[in-house]
Amino acid sequence: MRIAVVGGTGLIGSKVVRILDANGHDAVPLSPSTGVDLLSGQGLLEGLKGADVVVNLTNSPTFDEASPAFFQTTMDNLLEAAEDAGVGHAVILSIVGAELVPDLVYYRAKVLQEDILKAGPVPYSIVRATQFFEFIDAAMSWTSDETTVRLPATLVQPMSAQDVAQAVADVSMGAPLRGTRDIAGPEVFTLDELGRIALAAKGDERTVVVDSSAGLFAAASGEALIAKEGAVIAPTTFRDWLAG
Numbered sequence: 001m002r003i004a005v006v007g008g009t010g011l012i013g014s015k016v017v018r019i020l021d022a023n024g025h026d027a028v029p030l031s032p033s034t035g036v037d038l039l040s041g042q043g044l045l046e047g048l049k050g051a052d053v054v055v056n057l058t059n060s061p062t063f064d065e066a067s068p069a070f071f072q073t074t075m076d077n078l079l080e081a082a083e084d085a086g087v088g089h090a091v092i093l094s095i096v097g098a099e100l101v102p103d104l105v106y107y108r109a110k111v112l113q114e115d116i117l118k119a120g121p122v123p124y125s126i127v128r129a130t131q132f133f134e135f136i137d138a139a140m141s142w143t144s145d146e147t148t149v150r151l152p153a154t155l156v157q158p159m160s161a162q163d164v165a166q167a168v169a170d171v172s173m174g175a176p177l178r179g180t181r182d183i184a185g186p187e188v189f190t191l192d193e194l195g196r197i198a199l200a201a202k203g204d205e206r207t208v209v210v211d212s213s214a215g216l217f218a219a220a221s222g223e224a225l226i227a228k229e230g231a232v233i234a235p236t237t238f239r240d241w242l243a244g
């Protein structure tokens with residue numbers, strides 16, 4: 001199949017392109033650097049020509065109040081062009097429990113992205129993943145100084161970007177789910193615990209302090225971000241990933 005991967009140069013997108021190609025498909029990465037802009041629609045119809053499937057792995061440049069408009073405009077453009085090009089399956093990557101964290105505008109934006117896809121004209125699949133291991137450094141950088149990293153004790157069940165990409169590629173190569181598949185990592189941590197393990201692995205001697213108001217993940221409580229019943233559990237553990 002010809003599978004267009006919008007955002008195919010990003011963290012997840014580039015891995016998805018490699019997996020699809022390795023499985024004998026014709027994966028076409030589309031992004032601003034290849035002349036396709038999902039915000040303006042420039043180059044999109046041309047890029048989707050002949051595609052059987054489109055996978056949307058773009059991300060908003062910010063996680064703030066601008067993110068809902070990004071996902072609204074990019075999804076509207078994507079679905080219009082996909083319908084015009086006769087694409088038979090549209091896939092997006094969202095976040096486990098996004099609807100359970102309404103105080104986080106970026107998560108509200110991801111729910112909006114899902115709702116636009118579900119209401120649209122193209123048969124669809126939604127993959128919902130938990131937080132990526134690759135994301136922990138960014139999460140720590142928001143609330144750290146030279147001696148201390150402040151993190152909330154939010155429960156997370158993170159996973160590797162490679163396992164996320166495999167799940168997205170598997171769904172993209174199949175028939176539209178017309179529904180959602182959840183994927184999650186094999187272990188549950190509190191975010192502060194995850195931060196301590198990550199710092200220790202790098203010999204970083206900063207101290208992790210629990211702060212229930214620190215960073216974006218302070219908005220998530222209880223088991224909001226943990227795998228729900230029926231979720232597929234990915235194989236790679238955090239320590240395996242750190243060692244890899």
Ligand SMILES: NC(=O)c1ccc[n+]([C@@H]2O[C@H](COP(=O)([O-])OP(=O)(O)OC[C@H]3O[C@@H](n4cnc5c(N)ncnc54)[C@H](OP(=O)(O)O)[C@@H]3O)[C@@H](O)[C@H]2O)c1
Pocket residue numbers: 006007008009010011012013030031032033034036037038039040057058059060093094095096110128129130131132135
């Ligand atoms: N972080 C997490 O823990 C997590 C968890 C679950 C789901 N997700 C979701 O995973 C998805 C992919 O995330 P990621 O970390 O792989 O993102 P990323 O590395 O930031 O990559 C974003 C991709 O989108 C492209 N892009 C940005 N603006 C675009 C535009 N206007 N038109 C076309 N392409 C555009 C970028 O192209 P250039 O390279 O040319 O700039 C890049 O290829 C996101 O939707 C995110 O919500 C994230």
